[in-house]
Amino acid sequence: MSIQELEDRILLRELVDNVSILGDQKDFNAQLNLFAEDALSETFAEGALVLEVKGREEMAKAFSKFLKEYETVYHFNGQHVVTYNGDEASGTCYCFITLISSENGKKVKTYIGAVYHDEYIRQDGRWLIAKRIGNFEWQEKMLLTNRKI
Template identity: 60%
Template sequence: MDHKELADTIALRALIDKISMLGDKKDFVHQTELFSENAISETVAGGKIILKLEGRKEMAEAFEKFLKDFDTVYHFNGQQTVRINGDTATGSCYCFITLIGDENGKKIKTTVGATYEDEYIRVNGQWLVSKRVGNFNWQDKAAINY
């Protein structure tokens, strides 16, 4: 791996982590700025597309609506592989998502095992996500105590 490919690999990992951290902070405006202008985001559960979004504005609104009732949003990114081809790239990343909110008067923790299949594009020297398919592979819910 040459220096440029190594630098791009590190930059793509930083991009994925920053997207997750901004989502955890519910900073959807800055989060969606890390996607290309007309990016596509799809969410898949049970082998079916349950949500398809296009563009930053639509994504920010949908992310906010989905996460508004959760007190805590926490993404933990794991393994990531990328394949770089000039100013485009593809990648896969494992993610462990924890969501905590109230349901029927109880604190409920929802844990999701997800994988993201991403397409990236370099725009003005910065890597952005141009397409993301989030596969929600499994989910577990449990009551918790603080």
């Protein structure tokens, strides 16, 4: 493996992590700059397509609409495997997502197990996500309590 490939692998991992961090911060303008202008994003929940958007403008609307009901968002990225080919690459990243919202005056915590399949492209010397397929494999919802341990 060349030094350039090692550097690119680090940059790709940082790209994926920064997309998650900016999503957690609900900074969609900065987040969308990490996607190619005409990027495609598809989201599946338990095998069914629940969202398909193309381009940064559609993504901004869809992402903000989805996350507006959540007070707190945390993505924890785990394994990230990349197949590298010059100025293009593909990768799979496992992610554990925690969402906090309010329902009927009570705090609710939702856990999601997700797997992201990405296609990356290097444009103007920087890596961007050209396509992201998110598979939300499972979801668990529970009431938060104020109990102290």
